[in-house]
Amino acid sequence: MAHAKIPATVITGFLGAGKTTLIRHMLSNAGGKRIALIINEFGDLGVDGDVLRGCGAEACRDEDIVELTNGCICCTVADDFIPTMEKLLERDELPDHIVIETSGLALPQPLVNAFNWPGIKTRVTVDGVVTVVDSAAVAAGRFADDHDKLEAQRSEDESLDHESPLEELFEDQLTASDLIILNKADLVDAEALRAIRTDIGAHLKRQPAMIEAKNGEVAPEVLLGLGVGTEDDIANRKSHHELEHEGADHDHHHDHDEFDSFVVELGSLDNATDFIEGLKSVIARHDILRLKGFADIPGKPMRLVIQAVGARVDNYFDRPWKAGEARGTRLVVIGLHDFDQQAIRAEIAGLLG
Numbered sequence: 001m002a003h004a005k006i007p008a009t010v011i012t013g014f015l016g017a018g019k020t021t022l023i024r025h026m027l028s029n030a031g032g033k034r035i036a037l038i039i040n041e042f043g044d045l046g047v048d049g050d051v052l053r054g055c056g057a058e059a060c061r062d063e064d065i066v067e068l069t070n071g072c073i074c075c076t077v078a079d080d081f082i083p084t085m086e087k088l089l090e091r092d093e094l095p096d097h098i099v100i101e102t103s104g105l106a107l108p109q110p111l112v113n114a115f116n117w118p119g120i121k122t123r124v125t126v127d128g129v130v131t132v133v134d135s136a137a138v139a140a141g142r143f144a145d146d147h148d149k150l151e152a153q154r155s156e157d158e159s160l161d162h163e164s165p166l167e168e169l170f171e172d173q174l175t176a177s178d179l180i181i182l183n184k185a186d187l188v189d190a191e192a193l194r195a196i197r198t199d200i201g202a203h204l205k206r207q208p209a210m211i212e213a214k215n216g217e218v219a220p221e222v223l224l225g226l227g228v229g230t231e232d233d234i235a236n237r238k239s240h241h242e243l244e245h246e247g248a249d250h251d252h253h254h255d256h257d258e259f260d261s262f263v264v265e266l267g268s269l270d271n272a273t274d275f276i277e278g279l280k281s282v283i284a285r286h287d288i289l290r291l292k293g294f295a296d297i298p299g300k301p302m303r304l305v306i307q308a309v310g311a312r313v314d315n316y317f318d319r320p321w322k323a324g325e326a327r328g329t330r331l332v333v334i335g336l337h338d339f340d341q342q343a344i345r346a347e348i349a350g351l352l353g
């Protein structure tokens with residue numbers, strides 16, 4: 001008897017939109033489903049995988065979490081993602097469902113296309129692409145292009161064929177989606193949510209369902225089981241990059257060179273409250289897009305998770321430091337490629353007093 005294909009859900013969305021939070025909620029409510037997770041993130045510190053392991057949900061055991069850290073999943077599909085999937089499919093105990101969290105800077109299109117790879121197409125199908133939107137960031141105009149500024153830049157440099165990298169990515173992630181989650185609904189009012197819906201709808205040819213959520217609280221039955229088979233519809237979801245180079249003999253190279261990241265390592269934080277207040281001003285001064293990691297607070301048995309998305313900084317203790325684990329503070333900082341790494345490093349180190 002032929003086996004049914006394993007459904008795979010792709011979770012995409014810009015940096016800090018709430019992908020990991022959504023997955024954490026899904027795992028805690030999976031109702032006995034065995035879910036394998038493939039997690040990819042931008043930057044050299046695997047924070048998302050570690051946060052998910054820290055939540056100890058039964059649906060996803062440690063061996064079911066695979067991290068792809070060699071770069072952005074859309075650029076390393078052939079070298080990284082396909083071999084990982086093949087290995088997963090060789091296991092004796094196959095998962096009921098596969099969930100893939102892309103990095104916040106990834107284009108979903110090359111990833112979805114990888115499901116047409118011969119060894120994968122017969123075994124797995126894309127159940128759906130779920131795009132998580134940070135409603136607060138959209139309402140604050142983070143993805144809206146400054147068209148006047150862009151025109152001025154274009155008149156100086158004719159080779160510029162791009163919209164702002166943030167706006168393009170945001171649109172490409174929406175273009176690929178089967179379901180849109182307007183997350184962080186707690187941070188905006190009903191009118192702003194309505195405006196976001198209208199605006200997103202106006203940008204899309206297809207009209208995927210949109211649902212509002214806070215803290216990624218969406219029932220797994222809603223997220224999983226869409227049954228779309230997105231890999232067969234990929235031609236209708238082209239990214240800006242693909243559209244620009246359509247027909248041209250062009251290598252579809254996409255290397256996120258508009259963005260950059262680095263890791264800051266520090267000792268322990270004597271005063272976490274002051275440190276976090278200080279971080280807020282460093283983030284604002286340098287327009288840092290995302291900062292996340294773990295901190296060591298002397299005398300505390302638990303490690304502190306620090307999560308910043310734009311100007312908002314959250315922190316919470318997630319789990320005790322393990323015996324033999326090196327305590328310390330490690331933060332990954334992500335921004336546009338021209339941000340001043342040296343100054344940011346110095347200013348963050350300076351917060352320790």
Ligand SMILES: Nc1nc2c(ncn2[C@@H]2O[C@H](COP(=O)(O)OP(=O)(O)OP(=O)(O)O)[C@@H](O)[C@H]2O)c(=O)[nH]1
Binds near residue numbers: 020021022185309
């Ligand atoms: N207020 C509020 N905060 C949220 C919500 N969802 C997520 N967050 C917070 O937003 C921050 C980023 O959430 P993550 O789930 O890590 O976002 P992500 O999309 O996985 O981030 P990257 O992997 O870095 O792109 C965390 O501090 C979350 O607690 C929400 O609905 N409301």
